[in-house]
Amino acid sequence: MNLNQKNLYTKKNNQQKFIQYIKKGKFVLPYCKKCRKTIWPPADNCRLCLNNLSLKDYKNKKGKILEFLLDKFSNNNANTIMIVVKLDQIILIGSLDQDKTNKGKIEGKKVRIKKCGFIDQKIFYHFEIVNN
C-alpha cells in the first residue's frame, strides 16, 4: 500500500452525493429497490434491510403540506412561510412563498420542490403549490 497516495477514498458516499446534488439545485433521495421505499437519512445502506441504496431524482415528486408556521425568527424573506411536507415517506421542513393563492388553510395542499440548494451553509428546500 502506498501511503503517499493522496485521496485514497475517491468514491463519494450517498450523503456526500446528496449534498453535491443539492448544491447544484438537484433534489435526489435514496431509494431501496428491495423495500421499494424512499429511505431517510441519505446513506449508502437501507436502514430497514441494509441493502445498498440508489439515488433517485425527486424534483417533480409531489408531497403534501402537513403543517405551516409563520417564521418571525429568521432574517429570511418575510414573504415566505415555513411548511412541513410529507414527500413519499420522508418529512421535510421547507419554505413556501406566501401570496394570495395560499393564504388561509393550506394544510393538505400538494407541493413539489421548486428550488433547493445551500444558503448560509444550510440546506434549503423551497416548495411551490401544484394543482392536481
Place this chain on the structure above:
Amino acid sequence: MVGGVTCEFRKGTDRDIVHIALESALKLLKDTGFPRNFIDAVIVSSCSPDQYLSSIIAEIVGVKPKISHRIDNLCNSGTNAIISAFSYIASGLCDSALIIGAEKSNTLGKVFSTDFSRGQYNHPIFWGSIFKKIHMKKYGSTEEQICQIAVNNYIKARSNKNAINRSNSVNLQQVLNSRVLIEPLKLLECCSICEGSSSILLIADEKFSFFKSKITSNKRNCELIPVLIKGIGQQTNCASFSNAITDIFAEGSARMAAQQAYKMARISPKDVDIAEIHDAFSILEILGYEDLGFANKGEGGTFVNQNKISINSRGGIIGCGHPIGVTGIAQAVEIFEQLVGKQGHNSKLNRSPNVGIVHNLAAAGTSGTVLIMES
C-alpha cells in the same frame, strides 16, 4: 447516589470548560468528604469539543480512576452519563463514580446542524413550534395552559440561587404577549442556553457502609445520605426530525423510556411524588406529563396546575437555563436534594417525597431517558 452539587448557571464567562467543571466537582468532593482514592470512574458529560476532558479533570482533582471518559448525546448527555456510571457499578467494574456535567454557553450542542430533514430550519425553536402547533390542533390544548408552564417555572426559579432567571418574574399575560418567534411559539416559553456545572457521586449500594466509614475517619460534619436509583429507561428511536415527527405524539422515545423505568422500579406513575421534566420549551413539559403517564395522551394541558406531584421544583429548564450537558445531572441533583430533605426549592407537596423521576430528552425527543430515584 450519595451526593450532588449544582453551581450557579451563568449567561457566559471567560472560563474554560475544565474550570467550569471543577467548580461543582471540587465542591462535591469537599462537601461529602468522599475519599478520592476510592473513586473508580470519572465521567464527564459535555458537548464541548475539548480533548481528553475527563482525564484532565481527574488529574486536577487528584483521582486516578479505572474508567475515565466523556459522554456527548446533546441534551440528554447528563442522564446518559448517569446510566453509564450505573452500568459500570452494577456490572462490578466499579464501586463508585464521579459524574461531572459542564458546558459553555457557546456550546456546539445548541444546534443539531447535520439533520438535513430540517433544511434551513435547524434551530430547535422550529421543531418546538411545530410540536406546540400540532398539540394544540390535535388535542385542543390552549395557549393559556401551555404558557402557564413557563409562568410556573419562572416562579419556582426565583427561589433557586443557581437559576439564571432567578431575578425575573413573569405573569401569564406577559408570557402570552411576549415576542412571537415562530407562530405559535413565544420567546418566554423557550429556555436560554447558558454555562453551568453540576456533579454527582454514585456508589454501589452494598459498599455504602464501607465508604461511610472512610469518610468519618477523614472529616467531620460530612455525611453520605443515600438515594437509590431504582429504575432506568432509555430509548433512541432515530436521530432525524423526519423520522421523529411520526411517533413523537404516539409511542415516542420518552414514553418507551418511561415504561422501561417503571417496569425496572416496579412502580407506576401514581407512586411518583416529584418530577424533573425536560421543559426546553413549555410544550415539552405537557408532552412529558403524557409520556410519564401523569396524564392521558392529549390531556397534558389539563394537568398543568395540579397539586398531586411536584413538578420542576428548581424552576425547570425554562427557569434555570439549559447548559446542555449539565441539565440531566442538575435534574438528578434536584430530585436527590428533595428526597433527602434539603432546603431551597418550592414544593407544593404536603408530604415528604419518597419517589422522584427525571425525564431528559435530546434532539426533538428522538432520544429519551428516564430515571426513577427513591429515598
